[in-house]
Every structure is written in C-alpha cells, then in structure tokens.
Amino acid sequence: MKQFLLYILLLCCFCLNVKADNVKIHAIVFCNTDDAKIGKSCQSDQERFVNELGIIEAALKCEIDWLNVYTGGECNKPNLEIAISELRCKPNDVIFFYYSGHGVHAAADPVDGWLPQMCLNYQSYDQDKFVPVTYVRDKLASKGARLCLILTDCCNNDADWVTVKGLVNSEGKSPSTMEIDVERLKKLFYESRGTVIATSSKRGEVSYGPESGGCFSVAFWDEMYRIEQGGGSADWGAVLEATKKRTLQYTNNEQEPVYKVDIDGLNPNPQPNPQPNPSPVIIAVGEKELGEAFKQIVNLSSSRAERLNMVNAIVRKLFDPDAQVFMVGRNLTTKIGEPMNITKYLEELALSKTVKGVNIVRANKSNTGKFNNLIVSEIR
Structure with missing residues (x-):
C-alpha cells in the first residue's frame, strides 16, 4: 500500500523593505518515478505539482527557478544535500520543496515523530541513506526565505489503491491566468505570516495514492483550484480544513489528515503589485x-x-x-x-x-x- 504523508511547512519571516517584483520561487523536487510499484503515481504527483505551481507563478507574476528537478536515479541523498546546500535566497523569496516516493517512520524517534524519513530511491538495506523531513525543514529554515513550503508524499507498503476524482482532473482545456482570482492567491502567498504544518493522515493510518497521484495531494490542489476560481476561503486554516474533508471523501473516510495553523495575522504592510516577468x-x-x-x-x-x-x-x-x-x-x-x-x-x-x-x-x-x-x- 502506498503510505502517503504530506507535510506542508510554511515559515514566514517577512522583510517589508523588499520589493515584491523581486519575489522568486525556488522549487526543489524529488520524485521516485522509477519505482516498479509506485513510479507512475509519483510521476503523476510530479507532473501535477509542476503544472499547478506554474499556473500560480504565472498568475502572481513572480519569478521561478525550475531546474532543481530530480527523478528516477537522480532522486538520491547526494543530490538532495547539494540542492539544499547550494540554494541561495533573498529575504522576499519563496522555497517550495516537494517529494514523492516511499517513506517510513522511526518508532523510537521522540522528536517530531509524526514526520517521515524519505527513502528516496533506496531500499531498506540502505536505510542509512534515508533523509528525515526534519533535516530538510531545519536546513531550509536557515536559508532566510520569507516563505517556505515543504510537501512530502511518502509511500511504504502495498494494497489496493482507491480512485481519486478531483476537480483539476476534469479540466481539459489549457489553463488561463485570466480566469484566476489573483487577489485571493495574494492573501495566501503574500499577506499571510506564520507557520502551517499538515500531514496527510493520523499516525498509524495508511494514506492512499493511485496512479493519478496521492489522494491528499489531489485534495490540496483541488482546494487551491477553488481558491483560484473565487470559491472557498483564502485562509490557510480554511484551505487545510477543506483539504482534510476532501481527503476523507476521496478515501471513504479511511484517511484523516492532521494539521496545525499558527498564523499571527495578515502582513500589516503587504507588498505592492509585482511587475510582469520579462518573459514567460x-x-x-x-x-x-x-x-x-x-x-x-x-x-x-x-x-x-x-x-x-x-x-x-x-x-x-x-x-x-x-x-x-x-x-x-x-x-x-x-x-x-x-x-x-x-x-x-x-x-x-x-x-x-x-x-x-x-x-x-x-x-x-x-x-x-x-x-x-x-x-x-x-x-x-
């Protein structure tokens, strides 16, 4: 069964003197797409993540750096360590880390025990190469970015997978930023200040991921889609509560996400409208x-x-x-x-x-x- 754990970490320390047109999104993506059991699911997760992030970036007119994508054999510990160590951020930047693959929990771990270790492309006999999410969290938090998001979609065992029927899955036309409520996205990405942590299921529960992608990931992007279209509430607590309900619906109430929202309030001095990118x-x-x-x-x-x-x-x-x-x-x-x-x-x-x-x-x-x-x- 695909053990799926999604961890979202947003660390916001706003630097109010930085112009919004200098915002850059640094994306670091690791997906175990070669795995015989879950490779197709991981590939679907990666493709959806890339596409949806690109739509948000284009709508917000910020800058994205999209060269740190590691799939198949490149989804390994040395590349992860290099990608993080070489990351250079400015105070108004955004970091978005995403992982899809196998994951495990260390039962004896007394600190952050609900967070997984990422297996990357390694087998159990190479568990010394597994990377805890806490390592990624701590390293990225030290980079000084305004906003840091960490999503991990982790698998660990075999079972029948459920069918996910998401909103985005029905969108057969080309995405258009003209249809997006940009002001609602700004409330989430430019005006919120604080920390949000979410995991795809309670500890001890399994999480599901068919070939079309992890159920929690699909539920999250479905809710972001609703925000873009003017529905839902542009508030991280409301987004995650709706994501939890969708995940329960998609898994016949077998997978219940857990989250904590610690938002201090809105940024009292939100950034001005960014200038258009010099090129698509x-x-x-x-x-x-x-x-x-x-x-x-x-x-x-x-x-x-x-x-x-x-x-x-x-x-x-x-x-x-x-x-x-x-x-x-x-x-x-x-x-x-x-x-x-x-x-x-x-x-x-x-x-x-x-x-x-x-x-x-x-x-x-x-x-x-x-x-x-x-x-x-x-x-x-």
Whole structure:
C-alpha cells in the first residue's frame, strides 16, 4: 500500500523593505518515478505539482527557478544535500520543496515523530541513506526565505489503491491566468505570516495514492483550484480544513489528515503589485538544456525575427527532425489539437503574444539521444 504523508511547512519571516517584483520561487523536487510499484503515481504527483505551481507563478507574476528537478536515479541523498546546500535566497523569496516516493517512520524517534524519513530511491538495506523531513525543514529554515513550503508524499507498503476524482482532473482545456482570482492567491502567498504544518493522515493510518497521484495531494490542489476560481476561503486554516474533508471523501473516510495553523495575522504592510516577468516562465522536466532553449524562444527581450532565427539551430541540436509536440489541458491528459512538428511549434511559440508559460510535462528521446516527442501544457 502506498503510505502517503504530506507535510506542508510554511515559515514566514517577512522583510517589508523588499520589493515584491523581486519575489522568486525556488522549487526543489524529488520524485521516485522509477519505482516498479509506485513510479507512475509519483510521476503523476510530479507532473501535477509542476503544472499547478506554474499556473500560480504565472498568475502572481513572480519569478521561478525550475531546474532543481530530480527523478528516477537522480532522486538520491547526494543530490538532495547539494540542492539544499547550494540554494541561495533573498529575504522576499519563496522555497517550495516537494517529494514523492516511499517513506517510513522511526518508532523510537521522540522528536517530531509524526514526520517521515524519505527513502528516496533506496531500499531498506540502505536505510542509512534515508533523509528525515526534519533535516530538510531545519536546513531550509536557515536559508532566510520569507516563505517556505515543504510537501512530502511518502509511500511504504502495498494494497489496493482507491480512485481519486478531483476537480483539476476534469479540466481539459489549457489553463488561463485570466480566469484566476489573483487577489485571493495574494492573501495566501503574500499577506499571510506564520507557520502551517499538515500531514496527510493520523499516525498509524495508511494514506492512499493511485496512479493519478496521492489522494491528499489531489485534495490540496483541488482546494487551491477553488481558491483560484473565487470559491472557498483564502485562509490557510480554511484551505487545510477543506483539504482534510476532501481527503476523507476521496478515501471513504479511511484517511484523516492532521494539521496545525499558527498564523499571527495578515502582513500589516503587504507588498505592492509585482511587475510582469520579462518573459514567460518555462517549467522543464529536469532537462536543463531543453528548458534553456525554450527560454530563448520566448524571451521578449529579443525581437520576433531574432527568436525565429534561433529555431533551426535549436532543432538541429536537440531534436530529431520529425519530433512531435503534443499539447494537453490542465488535467495533463486531454489532448488539445493535433500533434505538431517541433519546428512549426517553436516558430508559432516565438510569434505568440498570448503564451505566459510553458510546462514541458514529458520529454522523450529516441535512440539518437535527441528528443523525439514532447508533451506540453501552455499557460495563457
């Protein structure tokens, strides 16, 4: 059975003299996507997390750094330690750490005993390489960011998985920031001050995660979706209470989340409206070179003619000539339009006036070592 523990830690120490247009989101993601039992579930968790965070970032017009994505064999302790140790933050930045994979509890742990150890891609005989969430919490808290979120989606045993029917799963169209209630997101991410901690189930309970993703993760993003659409309450306590009720619903009352909200109140001096990003955000699947290439194509500091002139060189370097691009909706499954040749897609992207972000959901390579198909979700 997939033992699923979601831990959200928000550590807010506001620096009121920092301009909001300097806000940057540092995302660190570790997902055990190669695991024979839970790999598909972990991949679904990773894809949903990346897509939903990208939509929030585009709506808030803050800056995101999305190169610290570790999946499969890269989901290991050395990479985790390096990613955290090399992280450099400014006082108004946001850190978002996410893990999906196996996890365990140390029964003899007298401190923070409800928090898991992340197994990463290791087996039980390598338990000396497991990483406690408390390590991540303490290290990230020392980085001096204004807001720190830690979500861990941990698995540990086998059982039948339940079916999750979330709100986001029904969204087959391309996500649009025009439909988002940005002011409600600002209340959560810019104006709240304090600490929020949540875990997906009471200690001793199992937590469920089908191939479409962990039940608590789906419930959390469903509630964030409601906030974006003007429903629910833009308050962390209300968000987590609604998430708890959704999780109970999705698991036939077999999984009850536990949380604690310690919000001192609203920031008395909320930041002014941030300025638009200089270019649309590109969220890649751990492929740094691919992400950088897409950034060049949409960089608004270059003219359209300059961006168009980049296309052929990028295609020759990174893609098979007949590589295909498949566009999907917010649910990451519904296909939008017909597949496009990579050259045609990049040319249209270079000329686009409406694309605010591109989430490269999956990128596959042929035996030539070059990419032969991409699955993308565009944020407009």
